Every structure is written in C-alpha cells, then in structure tokens.
Amino acid sequence: MSNDVQVGVGLRPRHYAGVLEDPPALDCFEVISENFLGLRSGGGGRPLEVLEEVRALRPIRLHGVSMNIGSVDPLSETYLARLRVLADRIDPACVSDHLCWTGEGGENLHDLLPLPWTEEALDHLVPRVQHVQERLGRRLVLENPSSYVSYIHSTMTEWEFLGELARRTGVGLLLDVNNVFVTSRNQGFDPRGYVEGLPPAVVVQFHLSGHDDSGPLRIDTHDRRVCSEVWDLFGQAVRRFGPLPTIVEWDDRLPPFSVLLDEAALARTILEESSDAALALAG
Secondary structure, eight states: OOSOOOEEEEOOGGGHHHHHHSOOSOSEEEEEGGGGSOTTTSSOHHHHHHHHHHHTTSOEEEEOSOOOTTSSSOOOHHHHHHHHHHHHHHOOSOEEEESSEEEETTEEEEEEEOOOOSHHHHHHHHHHHHHHHHHHTSOEEEEOOOOSOOOTTOOSOHHHHHHHHHHHHOOEEEEEHHHHHHHHHHHTOOHHHHHHHSOGGGEEEEEEOOOBOSSSSOBOOOOSOOOHHHHHHHHHHHHHHOSOOEEEOOOSSOOOHHHHHHHHHHHHHHHHHHHHHHHHHHO
C-alpha cells in the first residue's frame, strides 16, 4: 500500500457542520476560492471563520472559477490581491483555477469557455500566468475544462498546448480526468492519447466527478457518481503520473456526505493499486 496517497472532496456549505462535528477519514479538502474572498462585502465574514476551523483539521486546496486567465480583458488586480490575502491566511496546499475565459468587457458569463489551441493564445497566456504567479507569490495550478466545441483555428492538440504552457511558465496542471473523457467524447478523440501525451512532470493533482451522458453531448454536471469509463481512465492517469492528490467534486443535487466518502474511498483504492502496480513494473 502506498503511503503517499492523498484523497479529499470538494467541501460545500451544506457539509460544513458535519465535517466540523465529526471529521471524516479524508486527507484534505478543496474549496471554491470565491466563497471566501468577500468580493461583495469586502470581508470574508463567517465563511472564512468556518474555513479556518476546517483548516485546523485538514489541509485546504483553493480552487477558483473566475480568474478569467484566458480572456483578453485585463486581469483583475482586486481579485488577485484578495486571493493573495486568502492564500497567505489559509496557507493552502495549492491555488488553482481553470484554463479558460469566463467573461469579456468586464462581464462575467459564469461559464468556463474554451480557448483555441494556437501559438497566439500561448503568447497571450504566458505573461498573464507569470503575472498571476508573481502576484500570488506561489505556483499557479490550472485545470483543463470540459468543452463541447473546438476551434477551426487550433493548430495543436489540447495536451500539446498544456505541456507547452507548463514548459514556458512553470504552471502546474490539475488534470480533471472526467473533463478529459467528456471532451474526448464530444470531439471524437481517444482520451488515453490525451493522458499519454502530457509530460508527466506537469501534472500535480487530479479531479474526479460525474457527468450527464443522456443527450448528444456529454455535459460536465458534477451531479452524480463517477462513471466506470472515467474510473478506468483515472487508473491509467495514476500509472502515468503517480499517486497525486485527488479530489472528488460534487456541486449539484448534493447527496448525503457518505456518498462522497464512498467515491473518495474508491479513488483511494485505485490510487493505491495503480501506483503499487507501476512501482512493481519499475522494479
């Protein structure tokens, strides 16, 4: 059994009280950064107090949804300053967001919109990522979002783009295994090739979640259990990248917390078995 396995869940407000009263057998929690930035009131208030209580029990990972790193809009210095204050206060294991754009002209569209995979996009992103890392005083980690369309202007694959962005900036990759699978089914490529195409050193964390497969497109809903195909792909990712910290996300139609713990336990089993198998082969 590996001693390096770290498994957690995305902690949502409904579960705060239960987690504080009876801390579960998890290694860490991930929270949505924007819930604690006090962007409306100017202060974190009670949510931040709760976060500090949870932080006293387990390490925290901050995960954002509105950095808007891929937009042509200027980066929000107010947002980055408040994120820096939060990170300095909580000392998270990592600070992550999504490789996407979420708005334009100062308007937040409340969606994670895809980028074209081009040299022009890379040239645009590199100084923005570097600026964010300088403002935060730490390495940024970016997640691959699910996508439902592709750009005819793209000149490279998504995994080639991610690898090159990491090489130029030192940014880490939060590999969302469900998002790889959803995008592959929507755009017609082999998800195993995506996993094998990424440089191993750039991936620092995994995400797992469920998605809706009832329509012509797979939709990343975070409202159900992880499907068997994603579990299989997760096993491949662990064999390639190692037993990295893994978070199970569930954001809508929240089940009892015990269901999240079941999913986390399965993730732990795969992490341990896949990493042990990889070590045996290497030996």
